[in-house]
Amino acid sequence: MTPLYFLDLAGTFVFAVSGIRAAADKRMDLFGALFLGFITALGGGTLRDMLLGIRPVSWLHDLNYLWTIFAALLFTYTFDHTTERLKKTLFLFDTIGLGVFTVIGVEKALALNIAEPYAVAMGMVSSVVGGITRDTFCGEIPLIFRKEIYATACLLGGTTLILLNDSLNITGMPSYGIVILFVIAIRVVAIKFKLRLPTVTPNAYKNKS
Amino acid sequence: MTPLYFLDLAGTFVFAVSGIRAAADKRMDLFGALFLGFITALGGGTLRDMLLGIRPVSWLHDLNYLWTIFAALLFTYTFDHTTERLKKTLFLFDTIGLGVFTVIGVEKALALNIAEPYAVAMGMVSSVVGGITRDTFCGEIPLIFRKEIYATACLLGGTTLILLNDSLNITGMPSYGIVILFVIAIRVVAIKFKLRLPTVTPNAYKNKS
Amino acid sequence: MTPLYFLDLAGTFVFAVSGIRAAADKRMDLFGALFLGFITALGGGTLRDMLLGIRPVSWLHDLNYLWTIFAALLFTYTFDHTTERLKKTLFLFDTIGLGVFTVIGVEKALALNIAEPYAVAMGMVSSVVGGITRDTFCGEIPLIFRKEIYATACLLGGTTLILLNDSLNITGMPSYGIVILFVIAIRVVAIKFKLRLPTVTPNAYKNKS
Numbered sequence: 001m002t003p004l005y006f007l008d009l010a011g012t013f014v015f016a017v018s019g020i021r022a023a024a025d026k027r028m029d030l031f032g033a034l035f036l037g038f039i040t041a042l043g044g045g046t047l048r049d050m051l052l053g054i055r056p057v058s059w060l061h062d063l064n065y066l067w068t069i070f071a072a073l074l075f076t077y078t079f080d081h082t083t084e085r086l087k088k089t090l091f092l093f094d095t096i097g098l099g100v101f102t103v104i105g106v107e108k109a110l111a112l113n114i115a116e117p118y119a120v121a122m123g124m125v126s127s128v129v130g131g132i133t134r135d136t137f138c139g140e141i142p143l144i145f146r147k148e149i150y151a152t153a154c155l156l157g158g159t160t161l162i163l164l165n166d167s168l169n170i171t172g173m174p175s176y177g178i179v180i181l182f183v184i185a186i187r188v189v190a191i192k193f194k195l196r197l198p199t200v201t202p203n204a205y206k207n208k209s
Numbered sequence: 210m211t212p213l214y215f216l217d218l219a220g221t222f223v224f225a226v227s228g229i230r231a232a233a234d235k236r237m238d239l240f241g242a243l244f245l246g247f248i249t250a251l252g253g254g255t256l257r258d259m260l261l262g263i264r265p266v267s268w269l270h271d272l273n274y275l276w277t278i279f280a281a282l283l284f285t286y287t288f289d290h291t292t293e294r295l296k297k298t299l300f301l302f303d304t305i306g307l308g309v310f311t312v313i314g315v316e317k318a319l320a321l322n323i324a325e326p327y328a329v330a331m332g333m334v335s336s337v338v339g340g341i342t343r344d345t346f347c348g349e350i351p352l353i354f355r356k357e358i359y360a361t362a363c364l365l366g367g368t369t370l371i372l373l374n375d376s377l378n379i380t381g382m383p384s385y386g387i388v389i390l391f392v393i394a395i396r397v398v399a400i401k402f403k404l405r406l407p408t409v410t411p412n413a414y415k416n417k418s
Numbered sequence: 419m420t421p422l423y424f425l426d427l428a429g430t431f432v433f434a435v436s437g438i439r440a441a442a443d444k445r446m447d448l449f450g451a452l453f454l455g456f457i458t459a460l461g462g463g464t465l466r467d468m469l470l471g472i473r474p475v476s477w478l479h480d481l482n483y484l485w486t487i488f489a490a491l492l493f494t495y496t497f498d499h500t501t502e503r504l505k506k507t508l509f510l511f512d513t514i515g516l517g518v519f520t521v522i523g524v525e526k527a528l529a530l531n532i533a534e535p536y537a538v539a540m541g542m543v544s545s546v547v548g549g550i551t552r553d554t555f556c557g558e559i560p561l562i563f564r565k566e567i568y569a570t571a572c573l574l575g576g577t578t579l580i581l582l583n584d585s586l587n588i589t590g591m592p593s594y595g596i597v598i599l600f601v602i603a604i605r606v607v608a609i610k611f612k613l614r615l616p617t618v619t620p621n622a623y624k625n626k627s
Contacts, residue, residue, distance in 0.1 A: 055262020
């Protein structure tokens with residue numbers, strides 16, 4: 001059980017919690033909660049594996065992912081997430097998950113000789129597609145398309161990983177650690193200073209509204 | 210043409226009808242109806258095959274699935290589904306489809322050495338993903354996330370299949386028959402007694418609303 | 419760089435523009451625009467490849483698709499699409515894209531020994547799934563399910579390609595050219611005469627509304 005694997009499960013756990021909470025907001029039943037938890041946590045890795053042609057998709061070989069999602073369900077029912085301390089812990093793990101999923105996605109793509117820009121994209125897919133699917137199933141335009149430096153943190157993190165490998169010859173766990181810390185830093189700074197990406201406003205729209 | 214194959218086509222037919230009717234409700238055109246019929250009937254098996262890495266996806270090797278969906282389109286245009294007798298027949302076939310798709314999904318996963326809990330999940334994916342996609346395309350939160358013992362019937366059916374195989378050494382058609390009857394029984398009982406899964410209400414929500 | 423490849427990139431460009439513009443309509447940010455542009459342009463080919471079992475999906479081997487989407491982003495920000503002339507050019511390229519994606523989809527399926535009716539379906543999937551996904555992410559029922567002869571043009575184009583191959587022994591670029599012109603002709607005629615597919619109205623609905 002490598003540190004990356006442990007962090008992967010931790011990220012899976014927190015992503016699942018966010019899916020289960022979204023299900024609760026929409027008054028879904030237990031099955032809906034489980035399904036949405038599953039898809040939020042593993043949807044990104046699933047699409048990444050399907051795009052890369054890894055088959056079957058990775059989690060099908062490891063029951064720990066399933067148990068992690070059951071644990072997330074139990075946890076969500078049991079604890080009061082409005083507690084300020086828990087909120088901060090969940091945010092921290094969510095951001096760690098973001099970094100870990102990015103690292104895993106980039107590494108898997110590079111191992112299959114995918115060009116580096118696409119490897120960065122695969123890192124981002126691993127991280128963000130779960131949340132996008134969650135929001136779509138809830139009948140909402142995915143949050144990530146409108147708010148927050150979130151996917152951008154993944155793209156910058158993935159690019160950093162490749163730069164560390166190529167230019168500084170830093171690989172493996174040291175590079176992963178740097179990338180994860182970097183992703184956390186970007187998100188914390190972005191939220192503190194309310195940084196956002198600009199909205200798309202082509203010329204055609206500027207004279208309207 | 211084994212009995213399971215025949216039931217598979219029957220399930221495909223009824224699932225397609227439900228997709229085409231949803232398209233009609235939303236005033237979609239002929240193409241929308243065909244597309245939604247297709248996705249409702251074959252979407253679950255498609256995702257299952259893509260997750261398991263079966264390629265190309267199974268129906269691409271068998272044109273009978275395509276003809277079945279055309280037949281469903283013709284049928285939906287021709288018959289009056291408000292007739293009480295037809296409603297009951299469609300419900301019966303829909304439930305048979307649920308059981309058949311569960312059996313096929315579990316068997317395909319086990320044949321690829323997937324762990325049993327995931328095999329049960331693959332059985333459920335075969336059965337429910339089509340309906341989830343149908344509802345999402347119609348701009349609605351999937352019914353299955355909020356109502357009815359439906360996915361639960363698949364999960365219990367899939368688990369039963371594995372128990373029959375492992376503990377009682379009942380395999381093949383006899384076990385399939387038992388599972389399909391069991392799934393039908395669960396659904397009929399659930400609807401008669403209005404059984405539902407509990408809604409997700411984590412502690413955090415209990416003091417609100 | 420064959421003519422078909424060049425037209426493929428041109429189609430990718432215009433499809434990406436339509437995704438980016440949809441993102442702008444929904445006030446998404448830069449990432450949302452890039453993501454939606456990507457999915458609109460490459461979503462159809464991606465699903466086609468996943469269904470056919472081509473792995474990894476084709477664009478992962480060719481960075482030109484990525485640069486094309488960046489170019490579309492730059493283009494959308496820079497030019498005023500309300501200009502009448504630009505609108506017509508975009509429409510033309512969109513329709514060319516439709517024809518090209520159809521041709522590529524049919525050819526890829528046939529090369530894998532998929533039966534001809536499914537090959538035609540794969541041609542259509544290549545062409546229309548991107549737009550369907552775009553609309554779904556925008557929280558709308560896909561336009562294509564309700565309006566316009568669009569998917570129908572792909573289906574007729576794909577069928578024509580197969581007829582040209584089988585009956586007239588016309589293959590390769592000559593057949594592609596004919597199909598693309600045919601798809602353009604269908605769309606232009608359909609729009610000029612406001613042709614639509616009939617809406618689905620099963621018998622059960624005729625006495626209502």
